[in-house]
Structure formats: structure tokens, C-alpha cells
Amino acid sequence: MRTAGRVARLRERFDELKVDAVVVSSEANVRYLTGFSGEGWAVIDGETTLVTDGRYTLRAEREAPGLQVVCRNGSMRDVVVDRLKRGGATRVGFEADHLTVNARNDLKRGLRGIGLVPLAALQRAARMIKDAREVKLLRQAIAATDAAFGAVCKDLAPGMTEVDLALEIERQLRLAGADGAGFPSIVAGGPNSADPHAEPGRRKLRLTDNVKLDFGGVLQGYHADLTRTVFLREPTRKQREIYSVVREAQRRAIAACQPGVLGKDVDAAARDTIREAGYGEAFSHGLGHGVGLEIHEGPGLGHTSQDVLQPGMLITVEPGIYLKGWGGVRLEDIVLITPKGCEVLTKAPKLDLG
Numbered sequence: 411m412r413t414a415g416r417v418a419r420l421r422e423r424f425d426e427l428k429v430d431a432v433v434v435s436s437e438a439n440v441r442y443l444t445g446f447s448g449e450g451w452a453v454i455d456g457e458t459t460l461v462t463d464g465r466y467t468l469r470a471e472r473e474a475p476g477l478q479v480v481c482r483n484g485s486m487r488d489v490v491v492d493r494l495k496r497g498g499a500t501r502v503g504f505e506a507d508h509l510t511v512n513a514r515n516d517l518k519r520g521l522r523g524i525g526l527v528p529l530a531a532l533q534r535a536a537r538m539i540k541d542a543r544e545v546k547l548l549r550q551a552i553a554a555t556d557a558a559f560g561a562v563c564k565d566l567a568p569g570m571t572e573v574d575l576a577l578e579i580e581r582q583l584r585l586a587g588a589d590g591a592g593f594p595s596i597v598a599g600g601p602n603s604a605d606p607h608a609e610p611g612r613r614k615l616r617l618t619d620n621v622k623l624d625f626g627g628v629l630q631g632y633h634a635d636l637t638r639t640v641f642l643r644e645p646t647r648k649q650r651e652i653y654s655v656v657r658e659a660q661r662r663a664i665a666a667c668q669p670g671v672l673g674k675d676v677d678a679a680a681r682d683t684i685r686e687a688g689y690g691e692a693f694s695h696g697l698g699h700g701v702g703l704e705i706h707e708g709p710g711l712g713h714t715s716q717d718v719l720q721p722g723m724l725i726t727v728e729p730g731i732y733l734k735g736w737g738g739v740r741l742e743d744i745v746l747i748t749p750k751g752c753e754v755l756t757k758a759p760k761l762d763l764g
């Protein structure tokens with residue numbers, strides 16, 4: 411089974427983590443380590459046990475064949491505690507950035523003499539580097555997202571609301587082969603596009619708008635992420651100017667994407683370009699992030715990121731300029747870090763404004 415190697419690599423780290431068992435509770439890590447996509451926890455010591463409930467029994471058998479699956483009737487806590495005790499655990503790691511304080515305290519009461527060890531960012535480093543199957547799924551999710559963008563652009567017209575467009579995006583993602591939208595689509599027209607994470611509303615698109623679309627399909631848990639800013643007619647001088655700066659910032663950042671480079675240095679390539687053009691204050695977020703089983707995962711591409719780029723990483727490169735009252739422009743592509751540099755996986759067209 412393909413996840414067995416991942417569990418084996420985690421077990422190899424038990425000494426370093428000072429644990430002899432781990433309780434995995436986050437959806438993405440459970441999926442990464444067991445293949446199971448429903449709700450449940452995994453207990454890993456010498457063996458791996460998936461604890462879920464009756465809603466997911468069939469799915470667990472299908473997605474995690476060969477694993478011990480326990481279908482709980484009572485509380486998750488009771489089943490997990492019982493399982494850990496039977497396994498002889500003495501120090502149990504848990505996901506510190508996922509388990510709630512209440513759930514952790516509850517577990518602690520059940521485990522009594524057994525130590526609970528908070529583990530931060532469990533599997534973050536492992537999940538940053540994608541294997542061949544993951545890259546293939548991400549390529550497919552990205553291709554479906556590109557296709558949905560092409561289809562949506564054909565219908566784009568003044569008078570549509572942002573909500574109309576968001577619905578159409580989600581429909582087109584499924585038609586293009588994605589399992590659905592991986593996160594709530596951002597559709598922002600005119601002044602709304604000045605808000606980097608705007609939610610689609612009832613405002614009707616106008617001929618003069620910047621229309622910022624940020625969306626992505628998900629395929630077997632793997633997330634694509636695409637941003638394009640489009641215009642409904644010939645862009646004005648100001649629209650052209652801002653778009654060109656963002657596009658150049660993105661171009662320089664992508665040129666900086668190579669193995670061995672720090673996340674913060676890729677961020678700086680884009681940020682310096684925008685600052686030199688006089689819009690430094692208007693680029694108000696980090697340059698990008700890893701994508702995978704979560705829409706935002708490691709590595710980070712912010713201005714303080716010490717993450718080192720390595721072959722097999724997939725990252726977004728998404729500079730933007732946001733001017734309150736006027737609007738915003740963002741462009742976002744996904745690149746795969748390769749042994750020699752990078753490959754841009756996103757194929758959705760951009761405007762060439764010279």
C-alpha cells in the first residue's frame with residue numbers, strides 16, 4: 411500500500427520525537443498516512459489503526475485496505491485510549507496545532523500515567539516534497555482549473571453578479587474533471603478587488619471593472635490554486651500599468667524559483683519589483699505557499715520564510731497590488747521545483763501588455 415512507506419518514515423522518527431505512539435487527528439495527515447478521506451483519527455505505534463464511525467465504514471475499507479479499521483459506537487476518546495493502552499504506549503504524540511485544548515485534556519484524563527507529547531507541524535516537512543503520484547494528481551487538478559477558467563471567460567459579461575460567476579466557476583470545475591472546488595472561490599469586481607480575500611457578493615460586474623478570480627479544483631484531495639485578473643474591455647492606462655507591474659513581479663519571482671533558494675528570497679524578487687514601481691505598500695500579503703492535501707501548506711513564501719526550495723515542491727507565486735477605492739490585480743500560478751529550476755504548471759493565459 412502506498413501509504414505504508416510514509417508511516418514507516420514517521421515511525422523512524424519516534425526516537426527523535428521522544429514518543430512510542432502518535433495520534434493523528436487532522437484530516438490532511440490522516441489522509442496522507444492512511445489514504446482515508448473521511449472523518450477519523452489514526453493511532454500509530456507498532457501498528458496502524460484507523461478509528462472512524464458508521465458513516466465511513468465502507469469508505470475506510472475501500473480507501474485503506476489492509477489497515478486495521480475500528481468503527482466506533484462510543485466516543486473517539488474512549489476507543490483511542492483503549493487502543494493506546496493495549497499497544498503499551500508510554501509517551502503519545504499528538505498534533506499540537508490541530509487538537510483542541512478540550513480534546514487534549516480529555517485524552518489526558520483517559521490516559522492517566524501515559525505522557526502526552528505535543529508535536530508541532532507533524533508531517534509538514536514530509537508533505538512539502540511530492541511523490542510522482544501526488545505530482546500527477548496536482549497536474550490534473552491544475553489542468554481542470556485552467557480549463558474551467560477558459561470556459562468561464564467565454565461567458566464573462568457586464569451585468570453578471572460575482573455570485574453568478576462563482577457558481578459558474580464551481581460548475582465548470584466539475585465539468586472539467588475536478589471533484590469540486592477546493593476552497594470558496596474569490597470573485598471580486600471593481601473596487602471589491604482591492605480586498606485580497608473578497609467574498610463574492612451581489613454586485614453586478616461593470617464594463618470598467620478589474621475582475622479578480624481566485625479559485626481551484628480539488629482532485630482526490632489535491633488542491634489547485636489559480637488567480638487571474640481580467641478586464642471586460644480594453645484596459646485603461648492605469649489598469650495596464652498595474653497589471654504589467656504585477657506580471658513582471660511574478661516573472662522575476664518565478665525566475666528565482668530554484669532548488670536551494672530560500673522562500674524569503676523568492677518573495678523579495680517580487681516585492682522589490684513592486685516596490686521599485688512605487689506600489690510597495692500595496693502588496694499586503696506573502697508571495698505564495700505550498701499546495702497539496704491542504705490549499706495552504708509548506709513551504710511558505712513570505713518575506714521571513716526560511717524554507718529552502720527543493721525538487722518536488724509545488725508552490726504558488728501570487729503577487730498582487732491592491733489600491734483601496736480603485737481595485738486590485740493579482741496573478742497566481744503554481745510552479746513545480748525541478749532539479750534544475752522550475753516548471754510552471756499553470757497554463758491559463760495572461761494578458762500580454764508589453
Ligand code: ZN
Pocket residue numbers: 624625635636637742
Ligand atoms: Zn489562490
Ligand code: ZN
Pocket residue numbers: 635699726728742
Ligand atoms: Zn494561493
